[in-house]
Amino acid sequence: MARTLQHRGKASHNGKHADAQAGAPAALSAIERVRLARHPSRPQTLEYLDAMIAEFFEIHGDRRFSDDGAIVAGLGYFGKRPVAIVGQQRGRTTVERIARNFGKPHPEGYRKAARIYELADRFRLPLITFIDTQGAESGVGAEERGQHEAIARNLELMARLEVPIIACVIGEGGSGGALALGVANVVLMQENASYSVITPEGCAAILWREATDENVARAAAALKISAPDLLELGVIDEIVPEPAGGAHTAPAEAARNLAAAVGRHLERLLKRTPAELRAARERKFAAIGNAHLTHGRVENARTIG
Amino acid sequence: MAREETEQSVPSASSQPVQAATPRDDIWSKCPTCKEISFRKEVERNLNVCPKCGHHFRLTVAQRLSITVDRGSWREMFAELAIDDPLGFVDSKPYPKRMQQAREASGRNDAVVVGLGKIEDRPLALGVMDFEFMGGSMGVVVGEKLARIFNLATRRGLPVIVFSASGGARMQEGALSLMQMAKVSVAIARLRDARLPYLSVMCDPTTGGVAASFAMLGDLNLAEPGALIGFAGRRVTLQTSNQELPENFQRSEFLLAHGMLDAIVPRHQMRFTLARLLAILTRPKSIRTGRK
Numbered sequence: 001m002a003r004t005l006q007h008r009g010k011a012s013h014n015g016k017h018a019d020a021q022a023g024a025p026a027a028l029s030a031i032e033r034v035r036l037a038r039h040p041s042r043p044q045t046l047e048y049l050d051a052m053i054a055e056f057f058e059i060h061g062d063r064r065f066s067d068d069g070a071i072v073a074g075l076g077y078f079g080k081r082p083v084a085i086v087g088q089q090r091g092r093t094t095v096e097r098i099a100r101n102f103g104k105p106h107p108e109g110y111r112k113a114a115r116i117y118e119l120a121d122r123f124r125l126p127l128i129t130f131i132d133t134q135g136a137e138s139g140v141g142a143e144e145r146g147q148h149e150a151i152a153r154n155l156e157l158m159a160r161l162e163v164p165i166i167a168c169v170i171g172e173g174g175s176g177g178a179l180a181l182g183v184a185n186v187v188l189m190q191e192n193a194s195y196s197v198i199t200p201e202g203c204a205a206i207l208w209r210e211a212t213d214e215n216v217a218r219a220a221a222a223l224k225i226s227a228p229d230l231l232e233l234g235v236i237d238e239i240v241p242e243p244a245g246g247a248h249t250a251p252a253e254a255a256r257n258l259a260a261a262v263g264r265h266l267e268r269l270l271k272r273t274p275a276e277l278r279a280a281r282e283r284k285f286a287a288i289g290n291a292h293l294t295h296g297r298v299e300n301a302r303t304i305g
Numbered sequence: 306m307a308r309e310e311t312e313q314s315v316p317s318a319s320s321q322p323v324q325a326a327t328p329r330d331d332i333w334s335k336c337p338t339c340k341e342i343s344f345r346k347e348v349e350r351n352l353n354v355c356p357k358c359g360h361h362f363r364l365t366v367a368q369r370l371s372i373t374v375d376r377g378s379w380r381e382m383f384a385e386l387a388i389d390d391p392l393g394f395v396d397s398k399p400y401p402k403r404m405q406q407a408r409e410a411s412g413r414n415d416a417v418v419v420g421l422g423k424i425e426d427r428p429l430a431l432g433v434m435d436f437e438f439m440g441g442s443m444g445v446v447v448g449e450k451l452a453r454i455f456n457l458a459t460r461r462g463l464p465v466i467v468f469s470a471s472g473g474a475r476m477q478e479g480a481l482s483l484m485q486m487a488k489v490s491v492a493i494a495r496l497r498d499a500r501l502p503y504l505s506v507m508c509d510p511t512t513g514g515v516a517a518s519f520a521m522l523g524d525l526n527l528a529e530p531g532a533l534i535g536f537a538g539r540r541v542t543l544q545t546s547n548q549e550l551p552e553n554f555q556r557s558e559f560l561l562a563h564g565m566l567d568a569i570v571p572r573h574q575m576r577f578t579l580a581r582l583l584a585i586l587t588r589p590k591s592i593r594t595g596r597k
Contacts, residue, residue, distance in 0.1 A: 136536065137545070139542060140548060140554070142537075143536055143537070144563045145563070146521070146564070146565045147517070148516035148517040148521045148535070148536040148565075149521040151517040151536075152516075152519070152520075152521040152522050155487050155518055156490045156494045159487070159491040159494045175514070176483070176486060176513075176514055176536075179484075179487060182487070183487045183490070195480055196479065197475075197479055207396040207476075223476070224392050224480070233391065233479070233481060235481065281491075285487045285488050286488055288445075288487075288488060289391065289481040289485065290449060292389045292391040293386055294387045294388065295385045295387065296385065296387035296414055
């Protein structure tokens with residue numbers, strides 16, 4: 001399932017993704033990819049929904065507090081298949097960006113997502129998620145209303161679902177705020193998207209006290225947040241090629257590539273029983289990172305208790 | 306999400322008993338809350354709670370275990386698990402070097418201890434996070450040990466208690482750390498399906514990826530008084546909000562008032578409270594499974 005980055009540079013120009021490679025710069029650096037992931041004209045969740053989903057019906061509200069514009073959730077058809085959809089939406093115009101809080105969900109956004117997760121499970125609808133956030137909102141209101149609890153609850157809820165879940169990282173995958181849409185059977189990642197435990201800026205500020213351009217670039221590289229690195233680490237399952245120069249240069253093509261990958265995995269997953277789908281997802285997450293475990297004895301081990 | 310401190314992986318001065326600046330500072334300790342000076346011995350005898358104002362100092366793992374589980378009942382598990390250097394991460398020093406220092410200082414491989422024990426004769430599975438070990442940060446080992454202890458409890462029909470104390474996910478293991486939030490949550494879902502109780506006890510501090518995963522997922526969420534519990538760091542929140550932070554912001558009392566905790570339990574009552582809750586929530590297997 002895991003394809004390596006054959007479309008990484010001109011040297012590997014060998015036909016299959018010819019148009020994705022033409023003129024692509026050889027191996028972008030981590031920070032260059034982050035800039036592409038944040039590009040103001042990069043396609044967002046609603047554009048992919050337009051291209052991939054028919055008869056989209058958007059749902060609103062968490063039934064607890066309010067409706068969060070940073071999370072788009074709803075029902076529709078992928079091909080002939082009814083599906084449930086959740087994604088972060090950053091917004092395009094200034095007005096929309098403010099209304100959508102720049103794609104940083106509040107707890108009520110995650111609780112709206114939880115509603116759609118439960119609907120998906122109950123009506124056996126495959127779930128497709130689109131991850132595109134610099135992180136969950138971190139203001140006073142978010143803390144008061146339990147941002148931690150809302151995210152934690154979604155992790156457990158996604159772990160339980162007995163339907164196929166396909167997550168697509170289409171822009172920035174910012175930490176727990178992204179993972180709350182990311183506990184999936186298959187995690188797809190666009191070539192220039194990023195997915196990280198912390199923003200490069202945040203990391204640089206902590207490690208080197210100052211988020212200068214140089215430090216941010218260093219942090220981006222050190223954190224291994226680009227698709228090829230994450231594929232190797234086993235955090236994602238497949239890299240979806242982007243048009244040369246990034247998804248924003250040819251959004252229709254970017255959407256076609258993404259839809260093709262989603263469709264392929266969906267067909268495969270739909271052959272499995274509900275219980276198998278949950279179990280497979282559990283095994284996948286239970287194994288992440290374990291290749292790096294060692295069995296070390298500590299020198300001065302102390303007995304406790 | 307990732308923890309905010311790195312160099313200061315030792316507890317900050319505001320939370321450890323501060324040694325008074327006298328030649329005999331091993332005898333005295335100064336409380337960061339009431340600024341009163343007490344005999345260090347007296348503070349320790351008082352479960353590391355300030356005898357004057359009730360400030361709860363942070364506990365080491367050994368201290369926590371000794372005041373929590375029945376004497377002689379504790380058996381640590383999976384202690385051998387350790388991590389290599391998945392990212393080849395270098396900040397002011399290479400990650401393996403940083404880990405080696407933490408291992409030597411703590412006498413353990415990573416920032417959590419898990420095992421089996423008893424509280425008032427009731428068998429249970431237990432996890433205790435070690436804030437002194439790189440700020441209690443969660444990497445692959447912390448996630449794996451917790452997932453294993455939850456799975457073991459599910460298989461053996463045991464309740465689980467986790468004492469959290471962590472700045473969040475460990476930056477030096479990158480996205481692998483982030484994924485541990487999912488790993489542990491997957492294991493908790495199975496424990497819950499088996500109708501076994503999970504009591505989460507949040508200690509000072511519980512933030513970031515630990516708060517946003519297993520710490521908030523208890524069937525009952527408890528906290529020690531005055532513990533810092535939050536999603537984002539205080540500095541980040543200040544920048545985002547552009548407003549003054551409310552009194553007690555991100556402290557246990559604030560979370561209780563906003564409905565995120567079931568109770569704040571003073572340290573002197575913790576063991577008794579846990580025993581009481583386990584007595585109510587622990588059902589015989591025939592009742593849990595609906596079979597005779």
